[in-house]
Every structure is written in structure tokens, then in C-alpha cells.
Amino acid sequence: MHNPVINLEDVRKSFTLHLQDGVVIPVFEAASLAVGRGECVVLTGASGVGKSTLLKLIYGSYKPLGGRLLLRQEDEEIDLAHATPHQMLEIRRRTIGYVSQFLRCVPRVPAVDVVAEPLLALGVARVAARERAAALLRRLRIPERLLALPPATFSGGEQQRVNIARGFIHGYPLLLLDEPTASLDTANRGTVVALISEAKAAGAAILGVFHDPDVRDAVADRLVDIEALRAAA
Amino acid sequence: MSETLLQVEGLTKRYGRTVACYDVAFELWPGEVLAVVGESGSGKTTLLNAVSGHVVADAGRVLYRTRHEGVVDVLQLSEPARRLLMRTDWGLVHQNPRDGLRLAVSAGANIGERLMAVGDRHYGRIRGAAEDWLGRVEIDTDRIDDRPRTFSGGMQQRLQIARNLVTGPRLVFMDEPTGGLDVSVQARLLDLLRQLVTELSLSVVIVTHDLAVARLLSHRMMVMQRGRVVELGLTDQILDDPQHPYSQLLVASILQS
Numbered sequence: 012m013h014n015p016v017i018n019l020e021d022v023r024k025s026f027t028l029h030l031q032d033g034v035v036i037p038v039f040e041a042a043s044l045a046v047g048r049g050e051c052v053v054l055t056g057a058s059g060v061g062k063s064t065l066l067k068l069i070y071g072s073y074k075p076l077g078g079r080l081l082l083r084q085e086d087e088e089i090d091l092a093h094a095t096p097h098q099m100l101e102i103r104r105r106t107i108g109y110v111s112q113f114l115r116c117v118p119r120v121p122a123v124d125v126v127a128e129p130l131l132a133l134g135v136a137r138v139a140a141r142e143r144a145a146a147l148l149r150r151l152r153i154p155e156r157l158l159a160l161p162p163a164t165f166s167g168g169e170q171q172r173v174n175i176a177r178g179f180i181h182g183y184p185l186l187l188l189d190e191p192t193a194s195l196d197t198a199n200r201g202t203v204v205a206l207i208s209e210a211k212a213a214g215a216a217i218l219g220v221f222h223d224p225d226v227r228d229a230v231a232d233r234l235v236d237i238e239a240l241r242a243a244a
Numbered sequence: 245m246s247e248t249l250l251q252v253e254g255l256t257k258r259y260g261r262t263v264a265c266y267d268v269a270f271e272l273w274p275g276e277v278l279a280v281v282g283e284s285g286s287g288k289t290t291l292l293n294a295v296s297g298h299v300v301a302d303a304g305r306v307l308y309r310t311r312h313e314g315v316v317d318v319l320q321l322s323e324p325a326r327r328l329l330m331r332t333d334w335g336l337v338h339q340n341p342r343d344g345l346r347l348a349v350s351a352g353a354n355i356g357e358r359l360m361a362v363g364d365r366h367y368g369r370i371r372g373a374a375e376d377w378l379g380r381v382e383i384d385t386d387r388i389d390d391r392p393r394t395f396s397g398g399m400q401q402r403l404q405i406a407r408n409l410v411t412g413p414r415l416v417f418m419d420e421p422t423g424g425l426d427v428s429v430q431a432r433l434l435d436l437l438r439q440l441v442t443e444l445s446l447s448v449v450i451v452t453h454d455l456a457v458a459r460l461l462s463h464r465m466m467v468m469q470r471g472r473v474v475e476l477g478l479t480d481q482i483l484d485d486p487q488h489p490y491s492q493l494l495v496a497s498i499l500q501s
Contacts, residue, residue, distance in 0.1 A: 067484065067485075070483055072272060072478075072485065074481060100463055117460060118431045
């Protein structure tokens, strides 16, 4: 592939449980995978075999133990395996978006501000950031009266949509999506599919996990079996 | 490293033969929150006191980028210069608000005192600033003339924060700021802290044994055990994939919520 946005080469990861006599749980021996501009790669395979682990390794929540995770930003390439925490924070601000399965709520922050936050961190003015956040939340059918309320009291589906809006509010060149449609109805799944298609058209590289076959078929350019990544050595 | 606001190198403090803090090194960027975690006796509070010059370190440097005079080693400053820095550019929020407040004077005077300490003598302006800050920390401005001993614990803690922030410091040290508070009061204080830190782009070193507090507030985390740093990294990486046996023990001890 020519100039992939993210290029994993022989990534190795295991977990050492020091409290259980140092038991080692292997996950990847030498996982390699590349995702290019405008491409959506969907990870498949049973749960508990490493799909989320791969996303978290790229996002830096898990620490890779070997191999390279090459991220292309404009004209430079950086190996995430050796990025400093400060570099990683900056990369998360600008380049990598991540939508997890669950929204981590701050008790009193209104939904519209939760979504606007990534834009504020990029220096967008508060009023403009709020307007864009509100527009995206409306598109995801969050009722008007909820925009000014903290998501802690929302239903699971509403929280998930706030989470999705937070991930799509900025045009991240690389998007990691961990089952973003798990608790959504058909109409909202359709909106998420549309958001993903628009992000692809804008050049984003997307790596995701989707259990819903309709969503998967609608967005995936390529399916990658996680078992095959695990077995590779 | 032109962006570094604070750089601590080789900081060591012994009490007799006990090592309270050994060869600690970290840096802090503008607008960054660093959480220092570890159980009681791990050296967290000693570290905070040694960095801020409240106790005299045995070795090490604390390099701070001042507004006008470049980088200084805080541990080498004269006592008056260090005190001025503490009153203007730095803040210190104690776990117990009674350690950080003057209980015999009004709430307004508690906030105004730091302004007067840096030379402001205009009564109307000081009172205006005190009212403004009471509002920002969500204390009814009607309480401006009341003494803090009539306040609840949560209000006292918010007043202590206002007292620290009124001079517009760039670096604030917090020692278990939510420690002695009820859970519901803690949540409110955390939200307020998070909001202020973002709005004012504060750099913060927060000592806490509460990993949920650390997760909510901090960008990076430093795990201390017996006075030594055993792990330093992104907060979510340390909480989700701790590497050191002691970090794993700490994370495993959290009650799942």
C-alpha cells in the first residue's frame, strides 16, 4: 500500500499478571496491518481475542512490547511504539480519534460541551465549537432538551450517540471505532454509516469493530480476521 | 524542551535513615495535569513539599520557567523570592482546608489576602475580585463577610481554591483536594476543578490515592512506592495496562464502579 496512514509491523503484545505469579497472556506475536487514506478496515472474530486490544495499542492505552506502529502525519512518520506521552497526547488531539463502547461521563458537563471539548482543545472558539457540537448531536437525533444536560442520566443509546459525536466532531485522519453502533436503533445506525462514509470521502483511515453485519457490509472496504493477525509470526 | 514549565531532577529527601523520596524526576508542561498516586507513606506529600520548597530537599533541582526571569532553580532561590513565587505564580491546595485558610477572617478577606500580599491596596477592586471568585467556585456572594468556620467542608475547600487562584497562578499543587469530603461533594469539586484547570490552562501536580480522581483530572500519572517512582506515563495507559507489579496492585485494588 502506498503511504498508509497507520502501518503496524510485527506488533507484539502480551499481558504479564504480576499478581498471579507472573502469568503471561499472549495476544499478538507479530501482527501486521496497514490502513490507507479513505479506507475502512473492519476487524472480525469472536469477542475476547484481541480486537479492542489492537485499537488500544494504536491509541496508546496499551503498551506495545515490540514491533513498529507507524503513523503518518502530513509528511512525517512517527513510531507510536516509541512516542513520548506528550507526543501521544498531541497525536490524540489532532490525528487519532477513538470511539469506545462506553462514554466516560464527567458528572456535570452538558452533552454539548462533552462533544465540543475536542474542538476547544484544538483552539476553535467556544461559540463555534458549541454550534458544531449541537448540530452533530441533532443529526444523531439527540432531543433538543438534552443538549444542555449532562449525559450521565441519558439512556445507553443516547450516551453512545454523544460518544460518537465526540469522535466525529473533528476530522481525525485516523479513526478507531470500537462497536460504536452496538446499542443504536436502525435510523441512528444509518446516520453512523453516513458519518463513516463522509469521513472516508474526506480521506480518513478507519479501523473498526462492528458486530452488526449490515453496518459492517455498508462501511467495510476490507475485513481482517483477528485470529489471522494473532497467528502470524 | 522550551515548552517545559517545571522540571524536577534527582529530588531526594530523607528523614533520618528513612528515604521519603528518592531520585524523583519529572517534567510538567503548560496546561498539563500530573497525578501522583501511591498508598500512604509512599512519599507523595513529601514530594509535593520538597518541590514547593516547604521542606528542604537533600539533593536535586526544581527548575521553573518564570514569567520574566527565565528558568530558575526554586531550591536555590532566596527565601523572600521563593515566598513571592509561591504567592503569585504558584498555588498550594491542602487536603484539609483549615490548613490553607484563615478561619478567623471573612471569606472575602481570605481571597483578598493574596492580592494584598502582592501589593494591591484598592479596597473596591479587591472586594470585586473576591466576589467574582466566590461566584466562580459556586459560593453565594452573600457569604462574603462570613467566616469560613461557618462553611461546610465542601465550601471551605472551594474557598481555599479561590484563595489560591485569585492571583492567576500558572502552577498549582494539590494534596488530596477531595480527600475528606462526602462522595457527592467530591463530584462537584472535581467538576469545578476540571473546569477551572481547562479554562485557566493551569498546570497542576495533584497528589491523590483515589485513582478515579486521577483518571478524571490528569493527563499523565506517576506511581510512587516507598519514595521512588515506579511508573510514569499516560494516565489511561497506567490504569488500563499497568506494567509495574505495584501499579498492578494499585489498579487491582480499585472497586469497580
